[in-house]
Amino acid sequence: MKGLFYPRTPTGRASIVPPTPWHYSGELLTFEYRTDSEAVAALLPEGFSLVQEDPGAVAVLWADWQSCGDDFAEILDPVRGQYKEVFFVVRCMFQGKAYSRCVYIWVDKDFAMLRGQHQGYPKKLGSIHMSRPVTLGKAGPRLDVGGTFGATLAAMDRRLAQARFTITGPADRPGFVNGLPMAHNRWMPAIETDGTDSLSEVVTMSGFDGQMGRCFKGDFELELFDSPVEELLDLPIREKIGAYWHEVCVSWRAGTTLSRNNLR
Amino acid sequence: MKGLFYPRTPTGRASIVPPTPWHYSGELLTFEYRTDSEAVAALLPEGFSLVQEDPGAVAVLWADWQSCGDDFAEILDPVRGQYKEVFFVVRCMFQGKAYSRCVYIWVDKDFAMLRGQHQGYPKKLGSIHMSRPVTLGKAGPRLDVGGTFGATLAAMDRRLAQARFTITGPADRPGFVNGLPMAHNRWMPAIETDGTDSLSEVVTMSGFDGQMGRCFKGDFELELFDSPVEELLDLPIREKIGAYWHEVCVSWRAGTTLSRNNLR
């Protein structure tokens, strides 16, 4: 039976994700702010703790991706490779080392949802929009001082977040909160659904062949909204840190298991 | 940290699925046909074998569901509880017992995708439509002899399946292929993405408080189409068995692990 995730079949052709490596090229908007450090701590599972420096720092990222496997088939059938995502990242300590950690994430395609789940990203579906820079005309920002971008997130027919960003100048790097290797939990509740997990791992991962292209910093506004099935207002914006537009590419092949604790 | 699946949070409110039990009420169209038994065998993983009687039987089901948790919140915010699905079911033997097994499935909401994944259903997203019976007027079939229904499935902007069904009379039960307890594999590939799995289980489950409402049999046509990322044409329709419209309800709380083989 072939196929990384599912369905597994004789050929693997129907698998919801192609074999690794996976290649990504995208444009991102990163918004960093400080929330209450207890709010970050409350989202860290057992074994994790706050970082010492700036423990309440949060990054919210909008990303407009193209992605593909090693045969580039998705580039020729872009409905299978394009997707957008919004994700909330904090930093944390695990086994004495500092990591970035995604605490909330929405994407708009199924393959991205499952691919991310393999990596421990807690992906839901959402409706995601962000301005694209243009080189001509009035219907979009220029990648230059004064260029102004909008970004929105909705899920379950409710707007969850929206942001504005105006370029003030070039930047060396797009913030610091999402800059560490990721440490994620991969949980699979036992089919007995009794509060235990069949799988409970902490994994870490980084991409390879990553590159940053153009990168700009800027002024921003960020608003979070309530929903009966979200908890974003528990990460209130106490202080703005910074915001960035940046281009990146990265490839991903595999991660590393840091801890395994199958409870059953 | 609360939350059955993910994200796990202090309150569990943001979890993509509410706590079990889950309740379902729906209308289904079931199409049963015979394919080559080797085609079914090719979709069975290690430890599974064909059933002896009618081993090539396949059921394709369209379902229009409402679902909710125990507080019925999704009924009042139906974007969070309504979904449609199409699934292909075969029968198989495991540890000397006969089971039904879902080999392909598409849904149109994220919560259904993850909830099903907990149960071992290999869910992707699709666009799913099926006629609804009406009691008045010309724009829909009556639940009576001659009532004619249409049903379609698309994914990745390609039509994958379509069917027609015309009621010929009442039926006692909606076929036999999907009538056994389910036996599913739950796989989580290791984050090392090296061909091994961190989780590899065979689980079984049945619902409780299930009831069948009105049930009709009928004549049908069923067509399957090709896609570069599906393998439906490997389950060709050699002979029609039967088709049914039926109403059902069921609740689900938990399943049972039949086998666990964490390979790493």
Added chain:
Amino acid sequence: MKGLFYPRTPTGRASIVPPTPWHYSGELLTFEYRTDSEAVAALLPEGFSLVQEDPGAVAVLWADWQSCGDDFAEILDPVRGQYKEVFFVVRCMFQGKAYSRCVYIWVDKDFAMLRGQHQGYPKKLGSIHMSRPVTLGKAGPRLDVGGTFGATLAAMDRRLAQARFTITGPADRPGFVNGLPMAHNRWMPAIETDGTDSLSEVVTMSGFDGQMGRCFKGDFELELFDSPVEELLDLPIREKIGAYWHEVCVSWRAGTTLSRNNLR
């Protein structure tokens, strides 16, 4: 060239709507309330005036439709015939006669959008959900006293309206605001886009072969939300009138021009 609306082609097959008559079967939730009569008056164009009795009455309707042309092709390919809509209706006087008038409306399919435009409905796209009654199980209301329904509307990734309805008993008819023949303006701005219209008509229409099926009244809550591109908060809910769940069917062939004033 054949085709009612567009595109017009040699065969008419590609037309966005089939030839009339059009047949509809659906389930509706109707919520009636009183707003300020000046708010209703402000939405009436020249030539229209308020009705004398209860001039501030508004009906908000959620509808889950199946629709088809005279060959019923859409029933067999239901993606082409099923749609949901939400619409706001007021009453008005025109040429000495009382009419119902749709002031805002959202649908979720393109054919419904254009078909409605032919009839003078000012249709936009939205995401629309409403509970469906069930006969079995816990995942939906029964069509009986105590059955509780939810209904929501979103557009442009913002929730615009939501409602709850609980059946208190049978009803003879589903309110009065949407009960008169419709009087709508059909405007086509001049391509010169200079504030004049190439087409400016007042039309009226009613369906034929209409029937009402089961009809229930009940208690309700209705909430309207703000959006930068909507004006629903200008129709504030001052007093609730009543709410209804009802089944209807109707066919539609043609309307009648009441007034024509092509300004150019």
Added chain:
Amino acid sequence: MKGLFYPRTPTGRASIVPPTPWHYSGELLTFEYRTDSEAVAALLPEGFSLVQEDPGAVAVLWADWQSCGDDFAEILDPVRGQYKEVFFVVRCMFQGKAYSRCVYIWVDKDFAMLRGQHQGYPKKLGSIHMSRPVTLGKAGPRLDVGGTFGATLAAMDRRLAQARFTITGPADRPGFVNGLPMAHNRWMPAIETDGTDSLSEVVTMSGFDGQMGRCFKGDFELELFDSPVEELLDLPIREKIGAYWHEVCVSWRAGTTLSRNNLR
């Protein structure tokens, strides 16, 4: 009452389209081919005739647009300004002058659908994807020789068209079929729905402040597929002409009525 199209309200805020001028910035893929000239002639209404030179030339364009009104509000809330479209263009003679003419078009947003209808574009909704060029990484083509793009169109859950394009070098202009002022019919069938039109105009329009950015030519493949509600196979690809990737911007304020023939 304010509002260009509908709904017309006291403030105009709820209008489905903002006031003109409208500004557009986008990336396009243009595919030009020859079909049978009779197939083009069959799509021309009364008063139109074929051009003399290359009368069977067709352009199929995929476009990924951002658009906004004069206050740029849509750039900050991009769900209201971004859209994709696919359109088929032929050339024709009207009143002794040569024009381009859109014969089929699909978009993925409601505002684009109605805005286009004002301009005589026969817009339906579709699902549209096209590769975006990237500057980094493997998940997208470079804007350079060898860069390969994919593009697809689906509607009503069926794939209607797909194309591949590989850059072979720079180009001066993106073909010739879509290069003339547009001549479109604007029809509004009479509400009496008796085969007559309340509005029947021929209009022409061009944008202003148009600019072409980067432009590349290339090799291509283009496939058209069947649908019961489309007629694309009546425009068969007899001979390829050329294909282009190009950036454009344009603004639009108004058009000109060439002919008016209100039949009633």
